[in-house]
Amino acid sequence: MTVAVVTGAGSGMGRACVDRLLGTVDDLIAVDLREPDIPGAVGVACDISNALALIGLVERVQDLGPFRSLAHAAGLSPTMADPRRIVDVNLLGTVRILDAFGPVVTTGSAAVCFASSAGYLPLELLGPELSQLIHDPRAEGFLDRAAALLSDPGMAYAWSKKGVQLEAAKAAVAWGPLGGRVVSLSPGLIDTPMGRQEFEHQPMMKPMLENTPLGRFGTADEIAAVVAFLLSDQASFVSGVDLLVDGALGAASVPPPS
Numbered sequence: 334m335t336v337a338v339v340t341g342a343g344s345g346m347g348r349a350c351v352d353r354l355l356g357t358v359d360d361l362i363a364v365d366l367r368e369p370d371i372p373g374a375v376g377v378a379c380d381i382s383n384a385l386a387l388i389g390l391v392e393r394v395q396d397l398g399p400f401r402s403l404a405h406a407a408g409l410s411p412t413m414a415d416p417r418r419i420v421d422v423n424l425l426g427t428v429r430i431l432d433a434f435g436p437v438v439t440t441g442s443a444a445v446c447f448a449s450s451a452g453y454l455p456l457e458l459l460g461p462e463l464s465q466l467i468h469d470p471r472a473e474g475f476l477d478r479a480a481a482l483l484s485d486p487g488m489a490y491a492w493s494k495k496g497v498q499l500e501a502a503k504a505a506v507a508w509g510p511l512g513g514r515v516v517s518l519s520p521g522l523i524d525t526p527m528g529r530q531e532f533e534h535q536p537m538m539k540p541m542l543e544n545t546p547l548g549r550f551g552t553a554d555e556i557a558a559v560v561a562f563l564l565s566d567q568a569s570f571v572s573g574v575d576l577l578v579d580g581a582l583g584a585a586s587v588p589p590p591s
């Protein structure tokens with residue numbers, strides 16, 4: 334018996350991951366703020382920023398069988414919350430869920446944490462304090478300090494997603510000796526309720542779409558296909574890296590050497 338968990342399963346890429354992963358494991362737990370109702374999956378209501386709730390989630394996994402895979406897609410975009418909540422859900426939620434699952438990692442366990450192409454923002458642009466702080470999200474007072482330094486939700490989003498990339502790499506180092514893998518995945522512009530909301534409210538998104546060499550949004554299923562690969566045994570030596578899945582937007586944004 335093997336168990337998969339998908340967070341953010343009620344919408345967008347999380348939902349697409351559920352559709353891809355159903356049938357690849359014996360049991361699939363679909364997690365969202367409101368209990369998802371998806372045939373074939375066990376729906377669980379859980380706020381992934383709540384460490385206690387995550388312990389309860391891991392207990393549900395243990396009741397069903399060995400932990401096989403985690404697709405952690407739950408997250409908040411810049412137009413959805415203030416900087417503090419964005420950091421609490423995106424970055425600290427990832428720290429907490431990786432910490433909660435650590436004790437049940439076994440040979441073949443794998444996790445994909447959703448970051449973002451926004452996380453490729455060079456840390457130097459954020460100044461020395463934020464560049465330093467991001468490396469220690471378990472430090473006392475971390476959230477208060479982050480919230481004091483981040484006034485703009487877009488900056489908080491990019492910073493939180495850079496943090497997801499860093500934390501996934503750290504967890505890969507910790508899980509490796511147990512036979513477990515962790516990667517982060519950074520989507521570019523993806524056609525989901527979140528992607529559409531950001532596109533409507535943020536003027537910078539239109540030029541981003543125009544600059545995407547493939548000339549379109551990615552689809553949730555295109556991302557879920559990559560997640561399914563990364564969580565499968567076919568990717569059994571892939572760990573500790575970030576995979577940018579952005580239709581070549583990042584490649585198009587690299588300035589030519591001067």
Ligand SMILES: NC(=O)c1ccc[n+]([C@@H]2O[C@H](COP(=O)([O-])OP(=O)(O)OC[C@H]3O[C@@H](n4cnc5c(N)ncnc54)[C@H](O)[C@@H]3O)[C@@H](O)[C@H]2O)c1
Nearest residue numbers: 341343344345346366380381407408449522523525527528
């Ligand atoms: N759509 C894009 O263009 C895009 C681009 C880059 C990265 N991402 C990232 O990909 C992930 C999935 O995005 P999406 O576009 O599918 O978003 P979405 O808004 O369509 O779905 C996200 C889901 O996460 C859930 N969620 C939010 N906070 C939660 C919490 N505290 N606990 C549990 N569930 C919570 C929401 O209820 C929602 O169902 C996110 O982490 C997002 O930041 C999205």
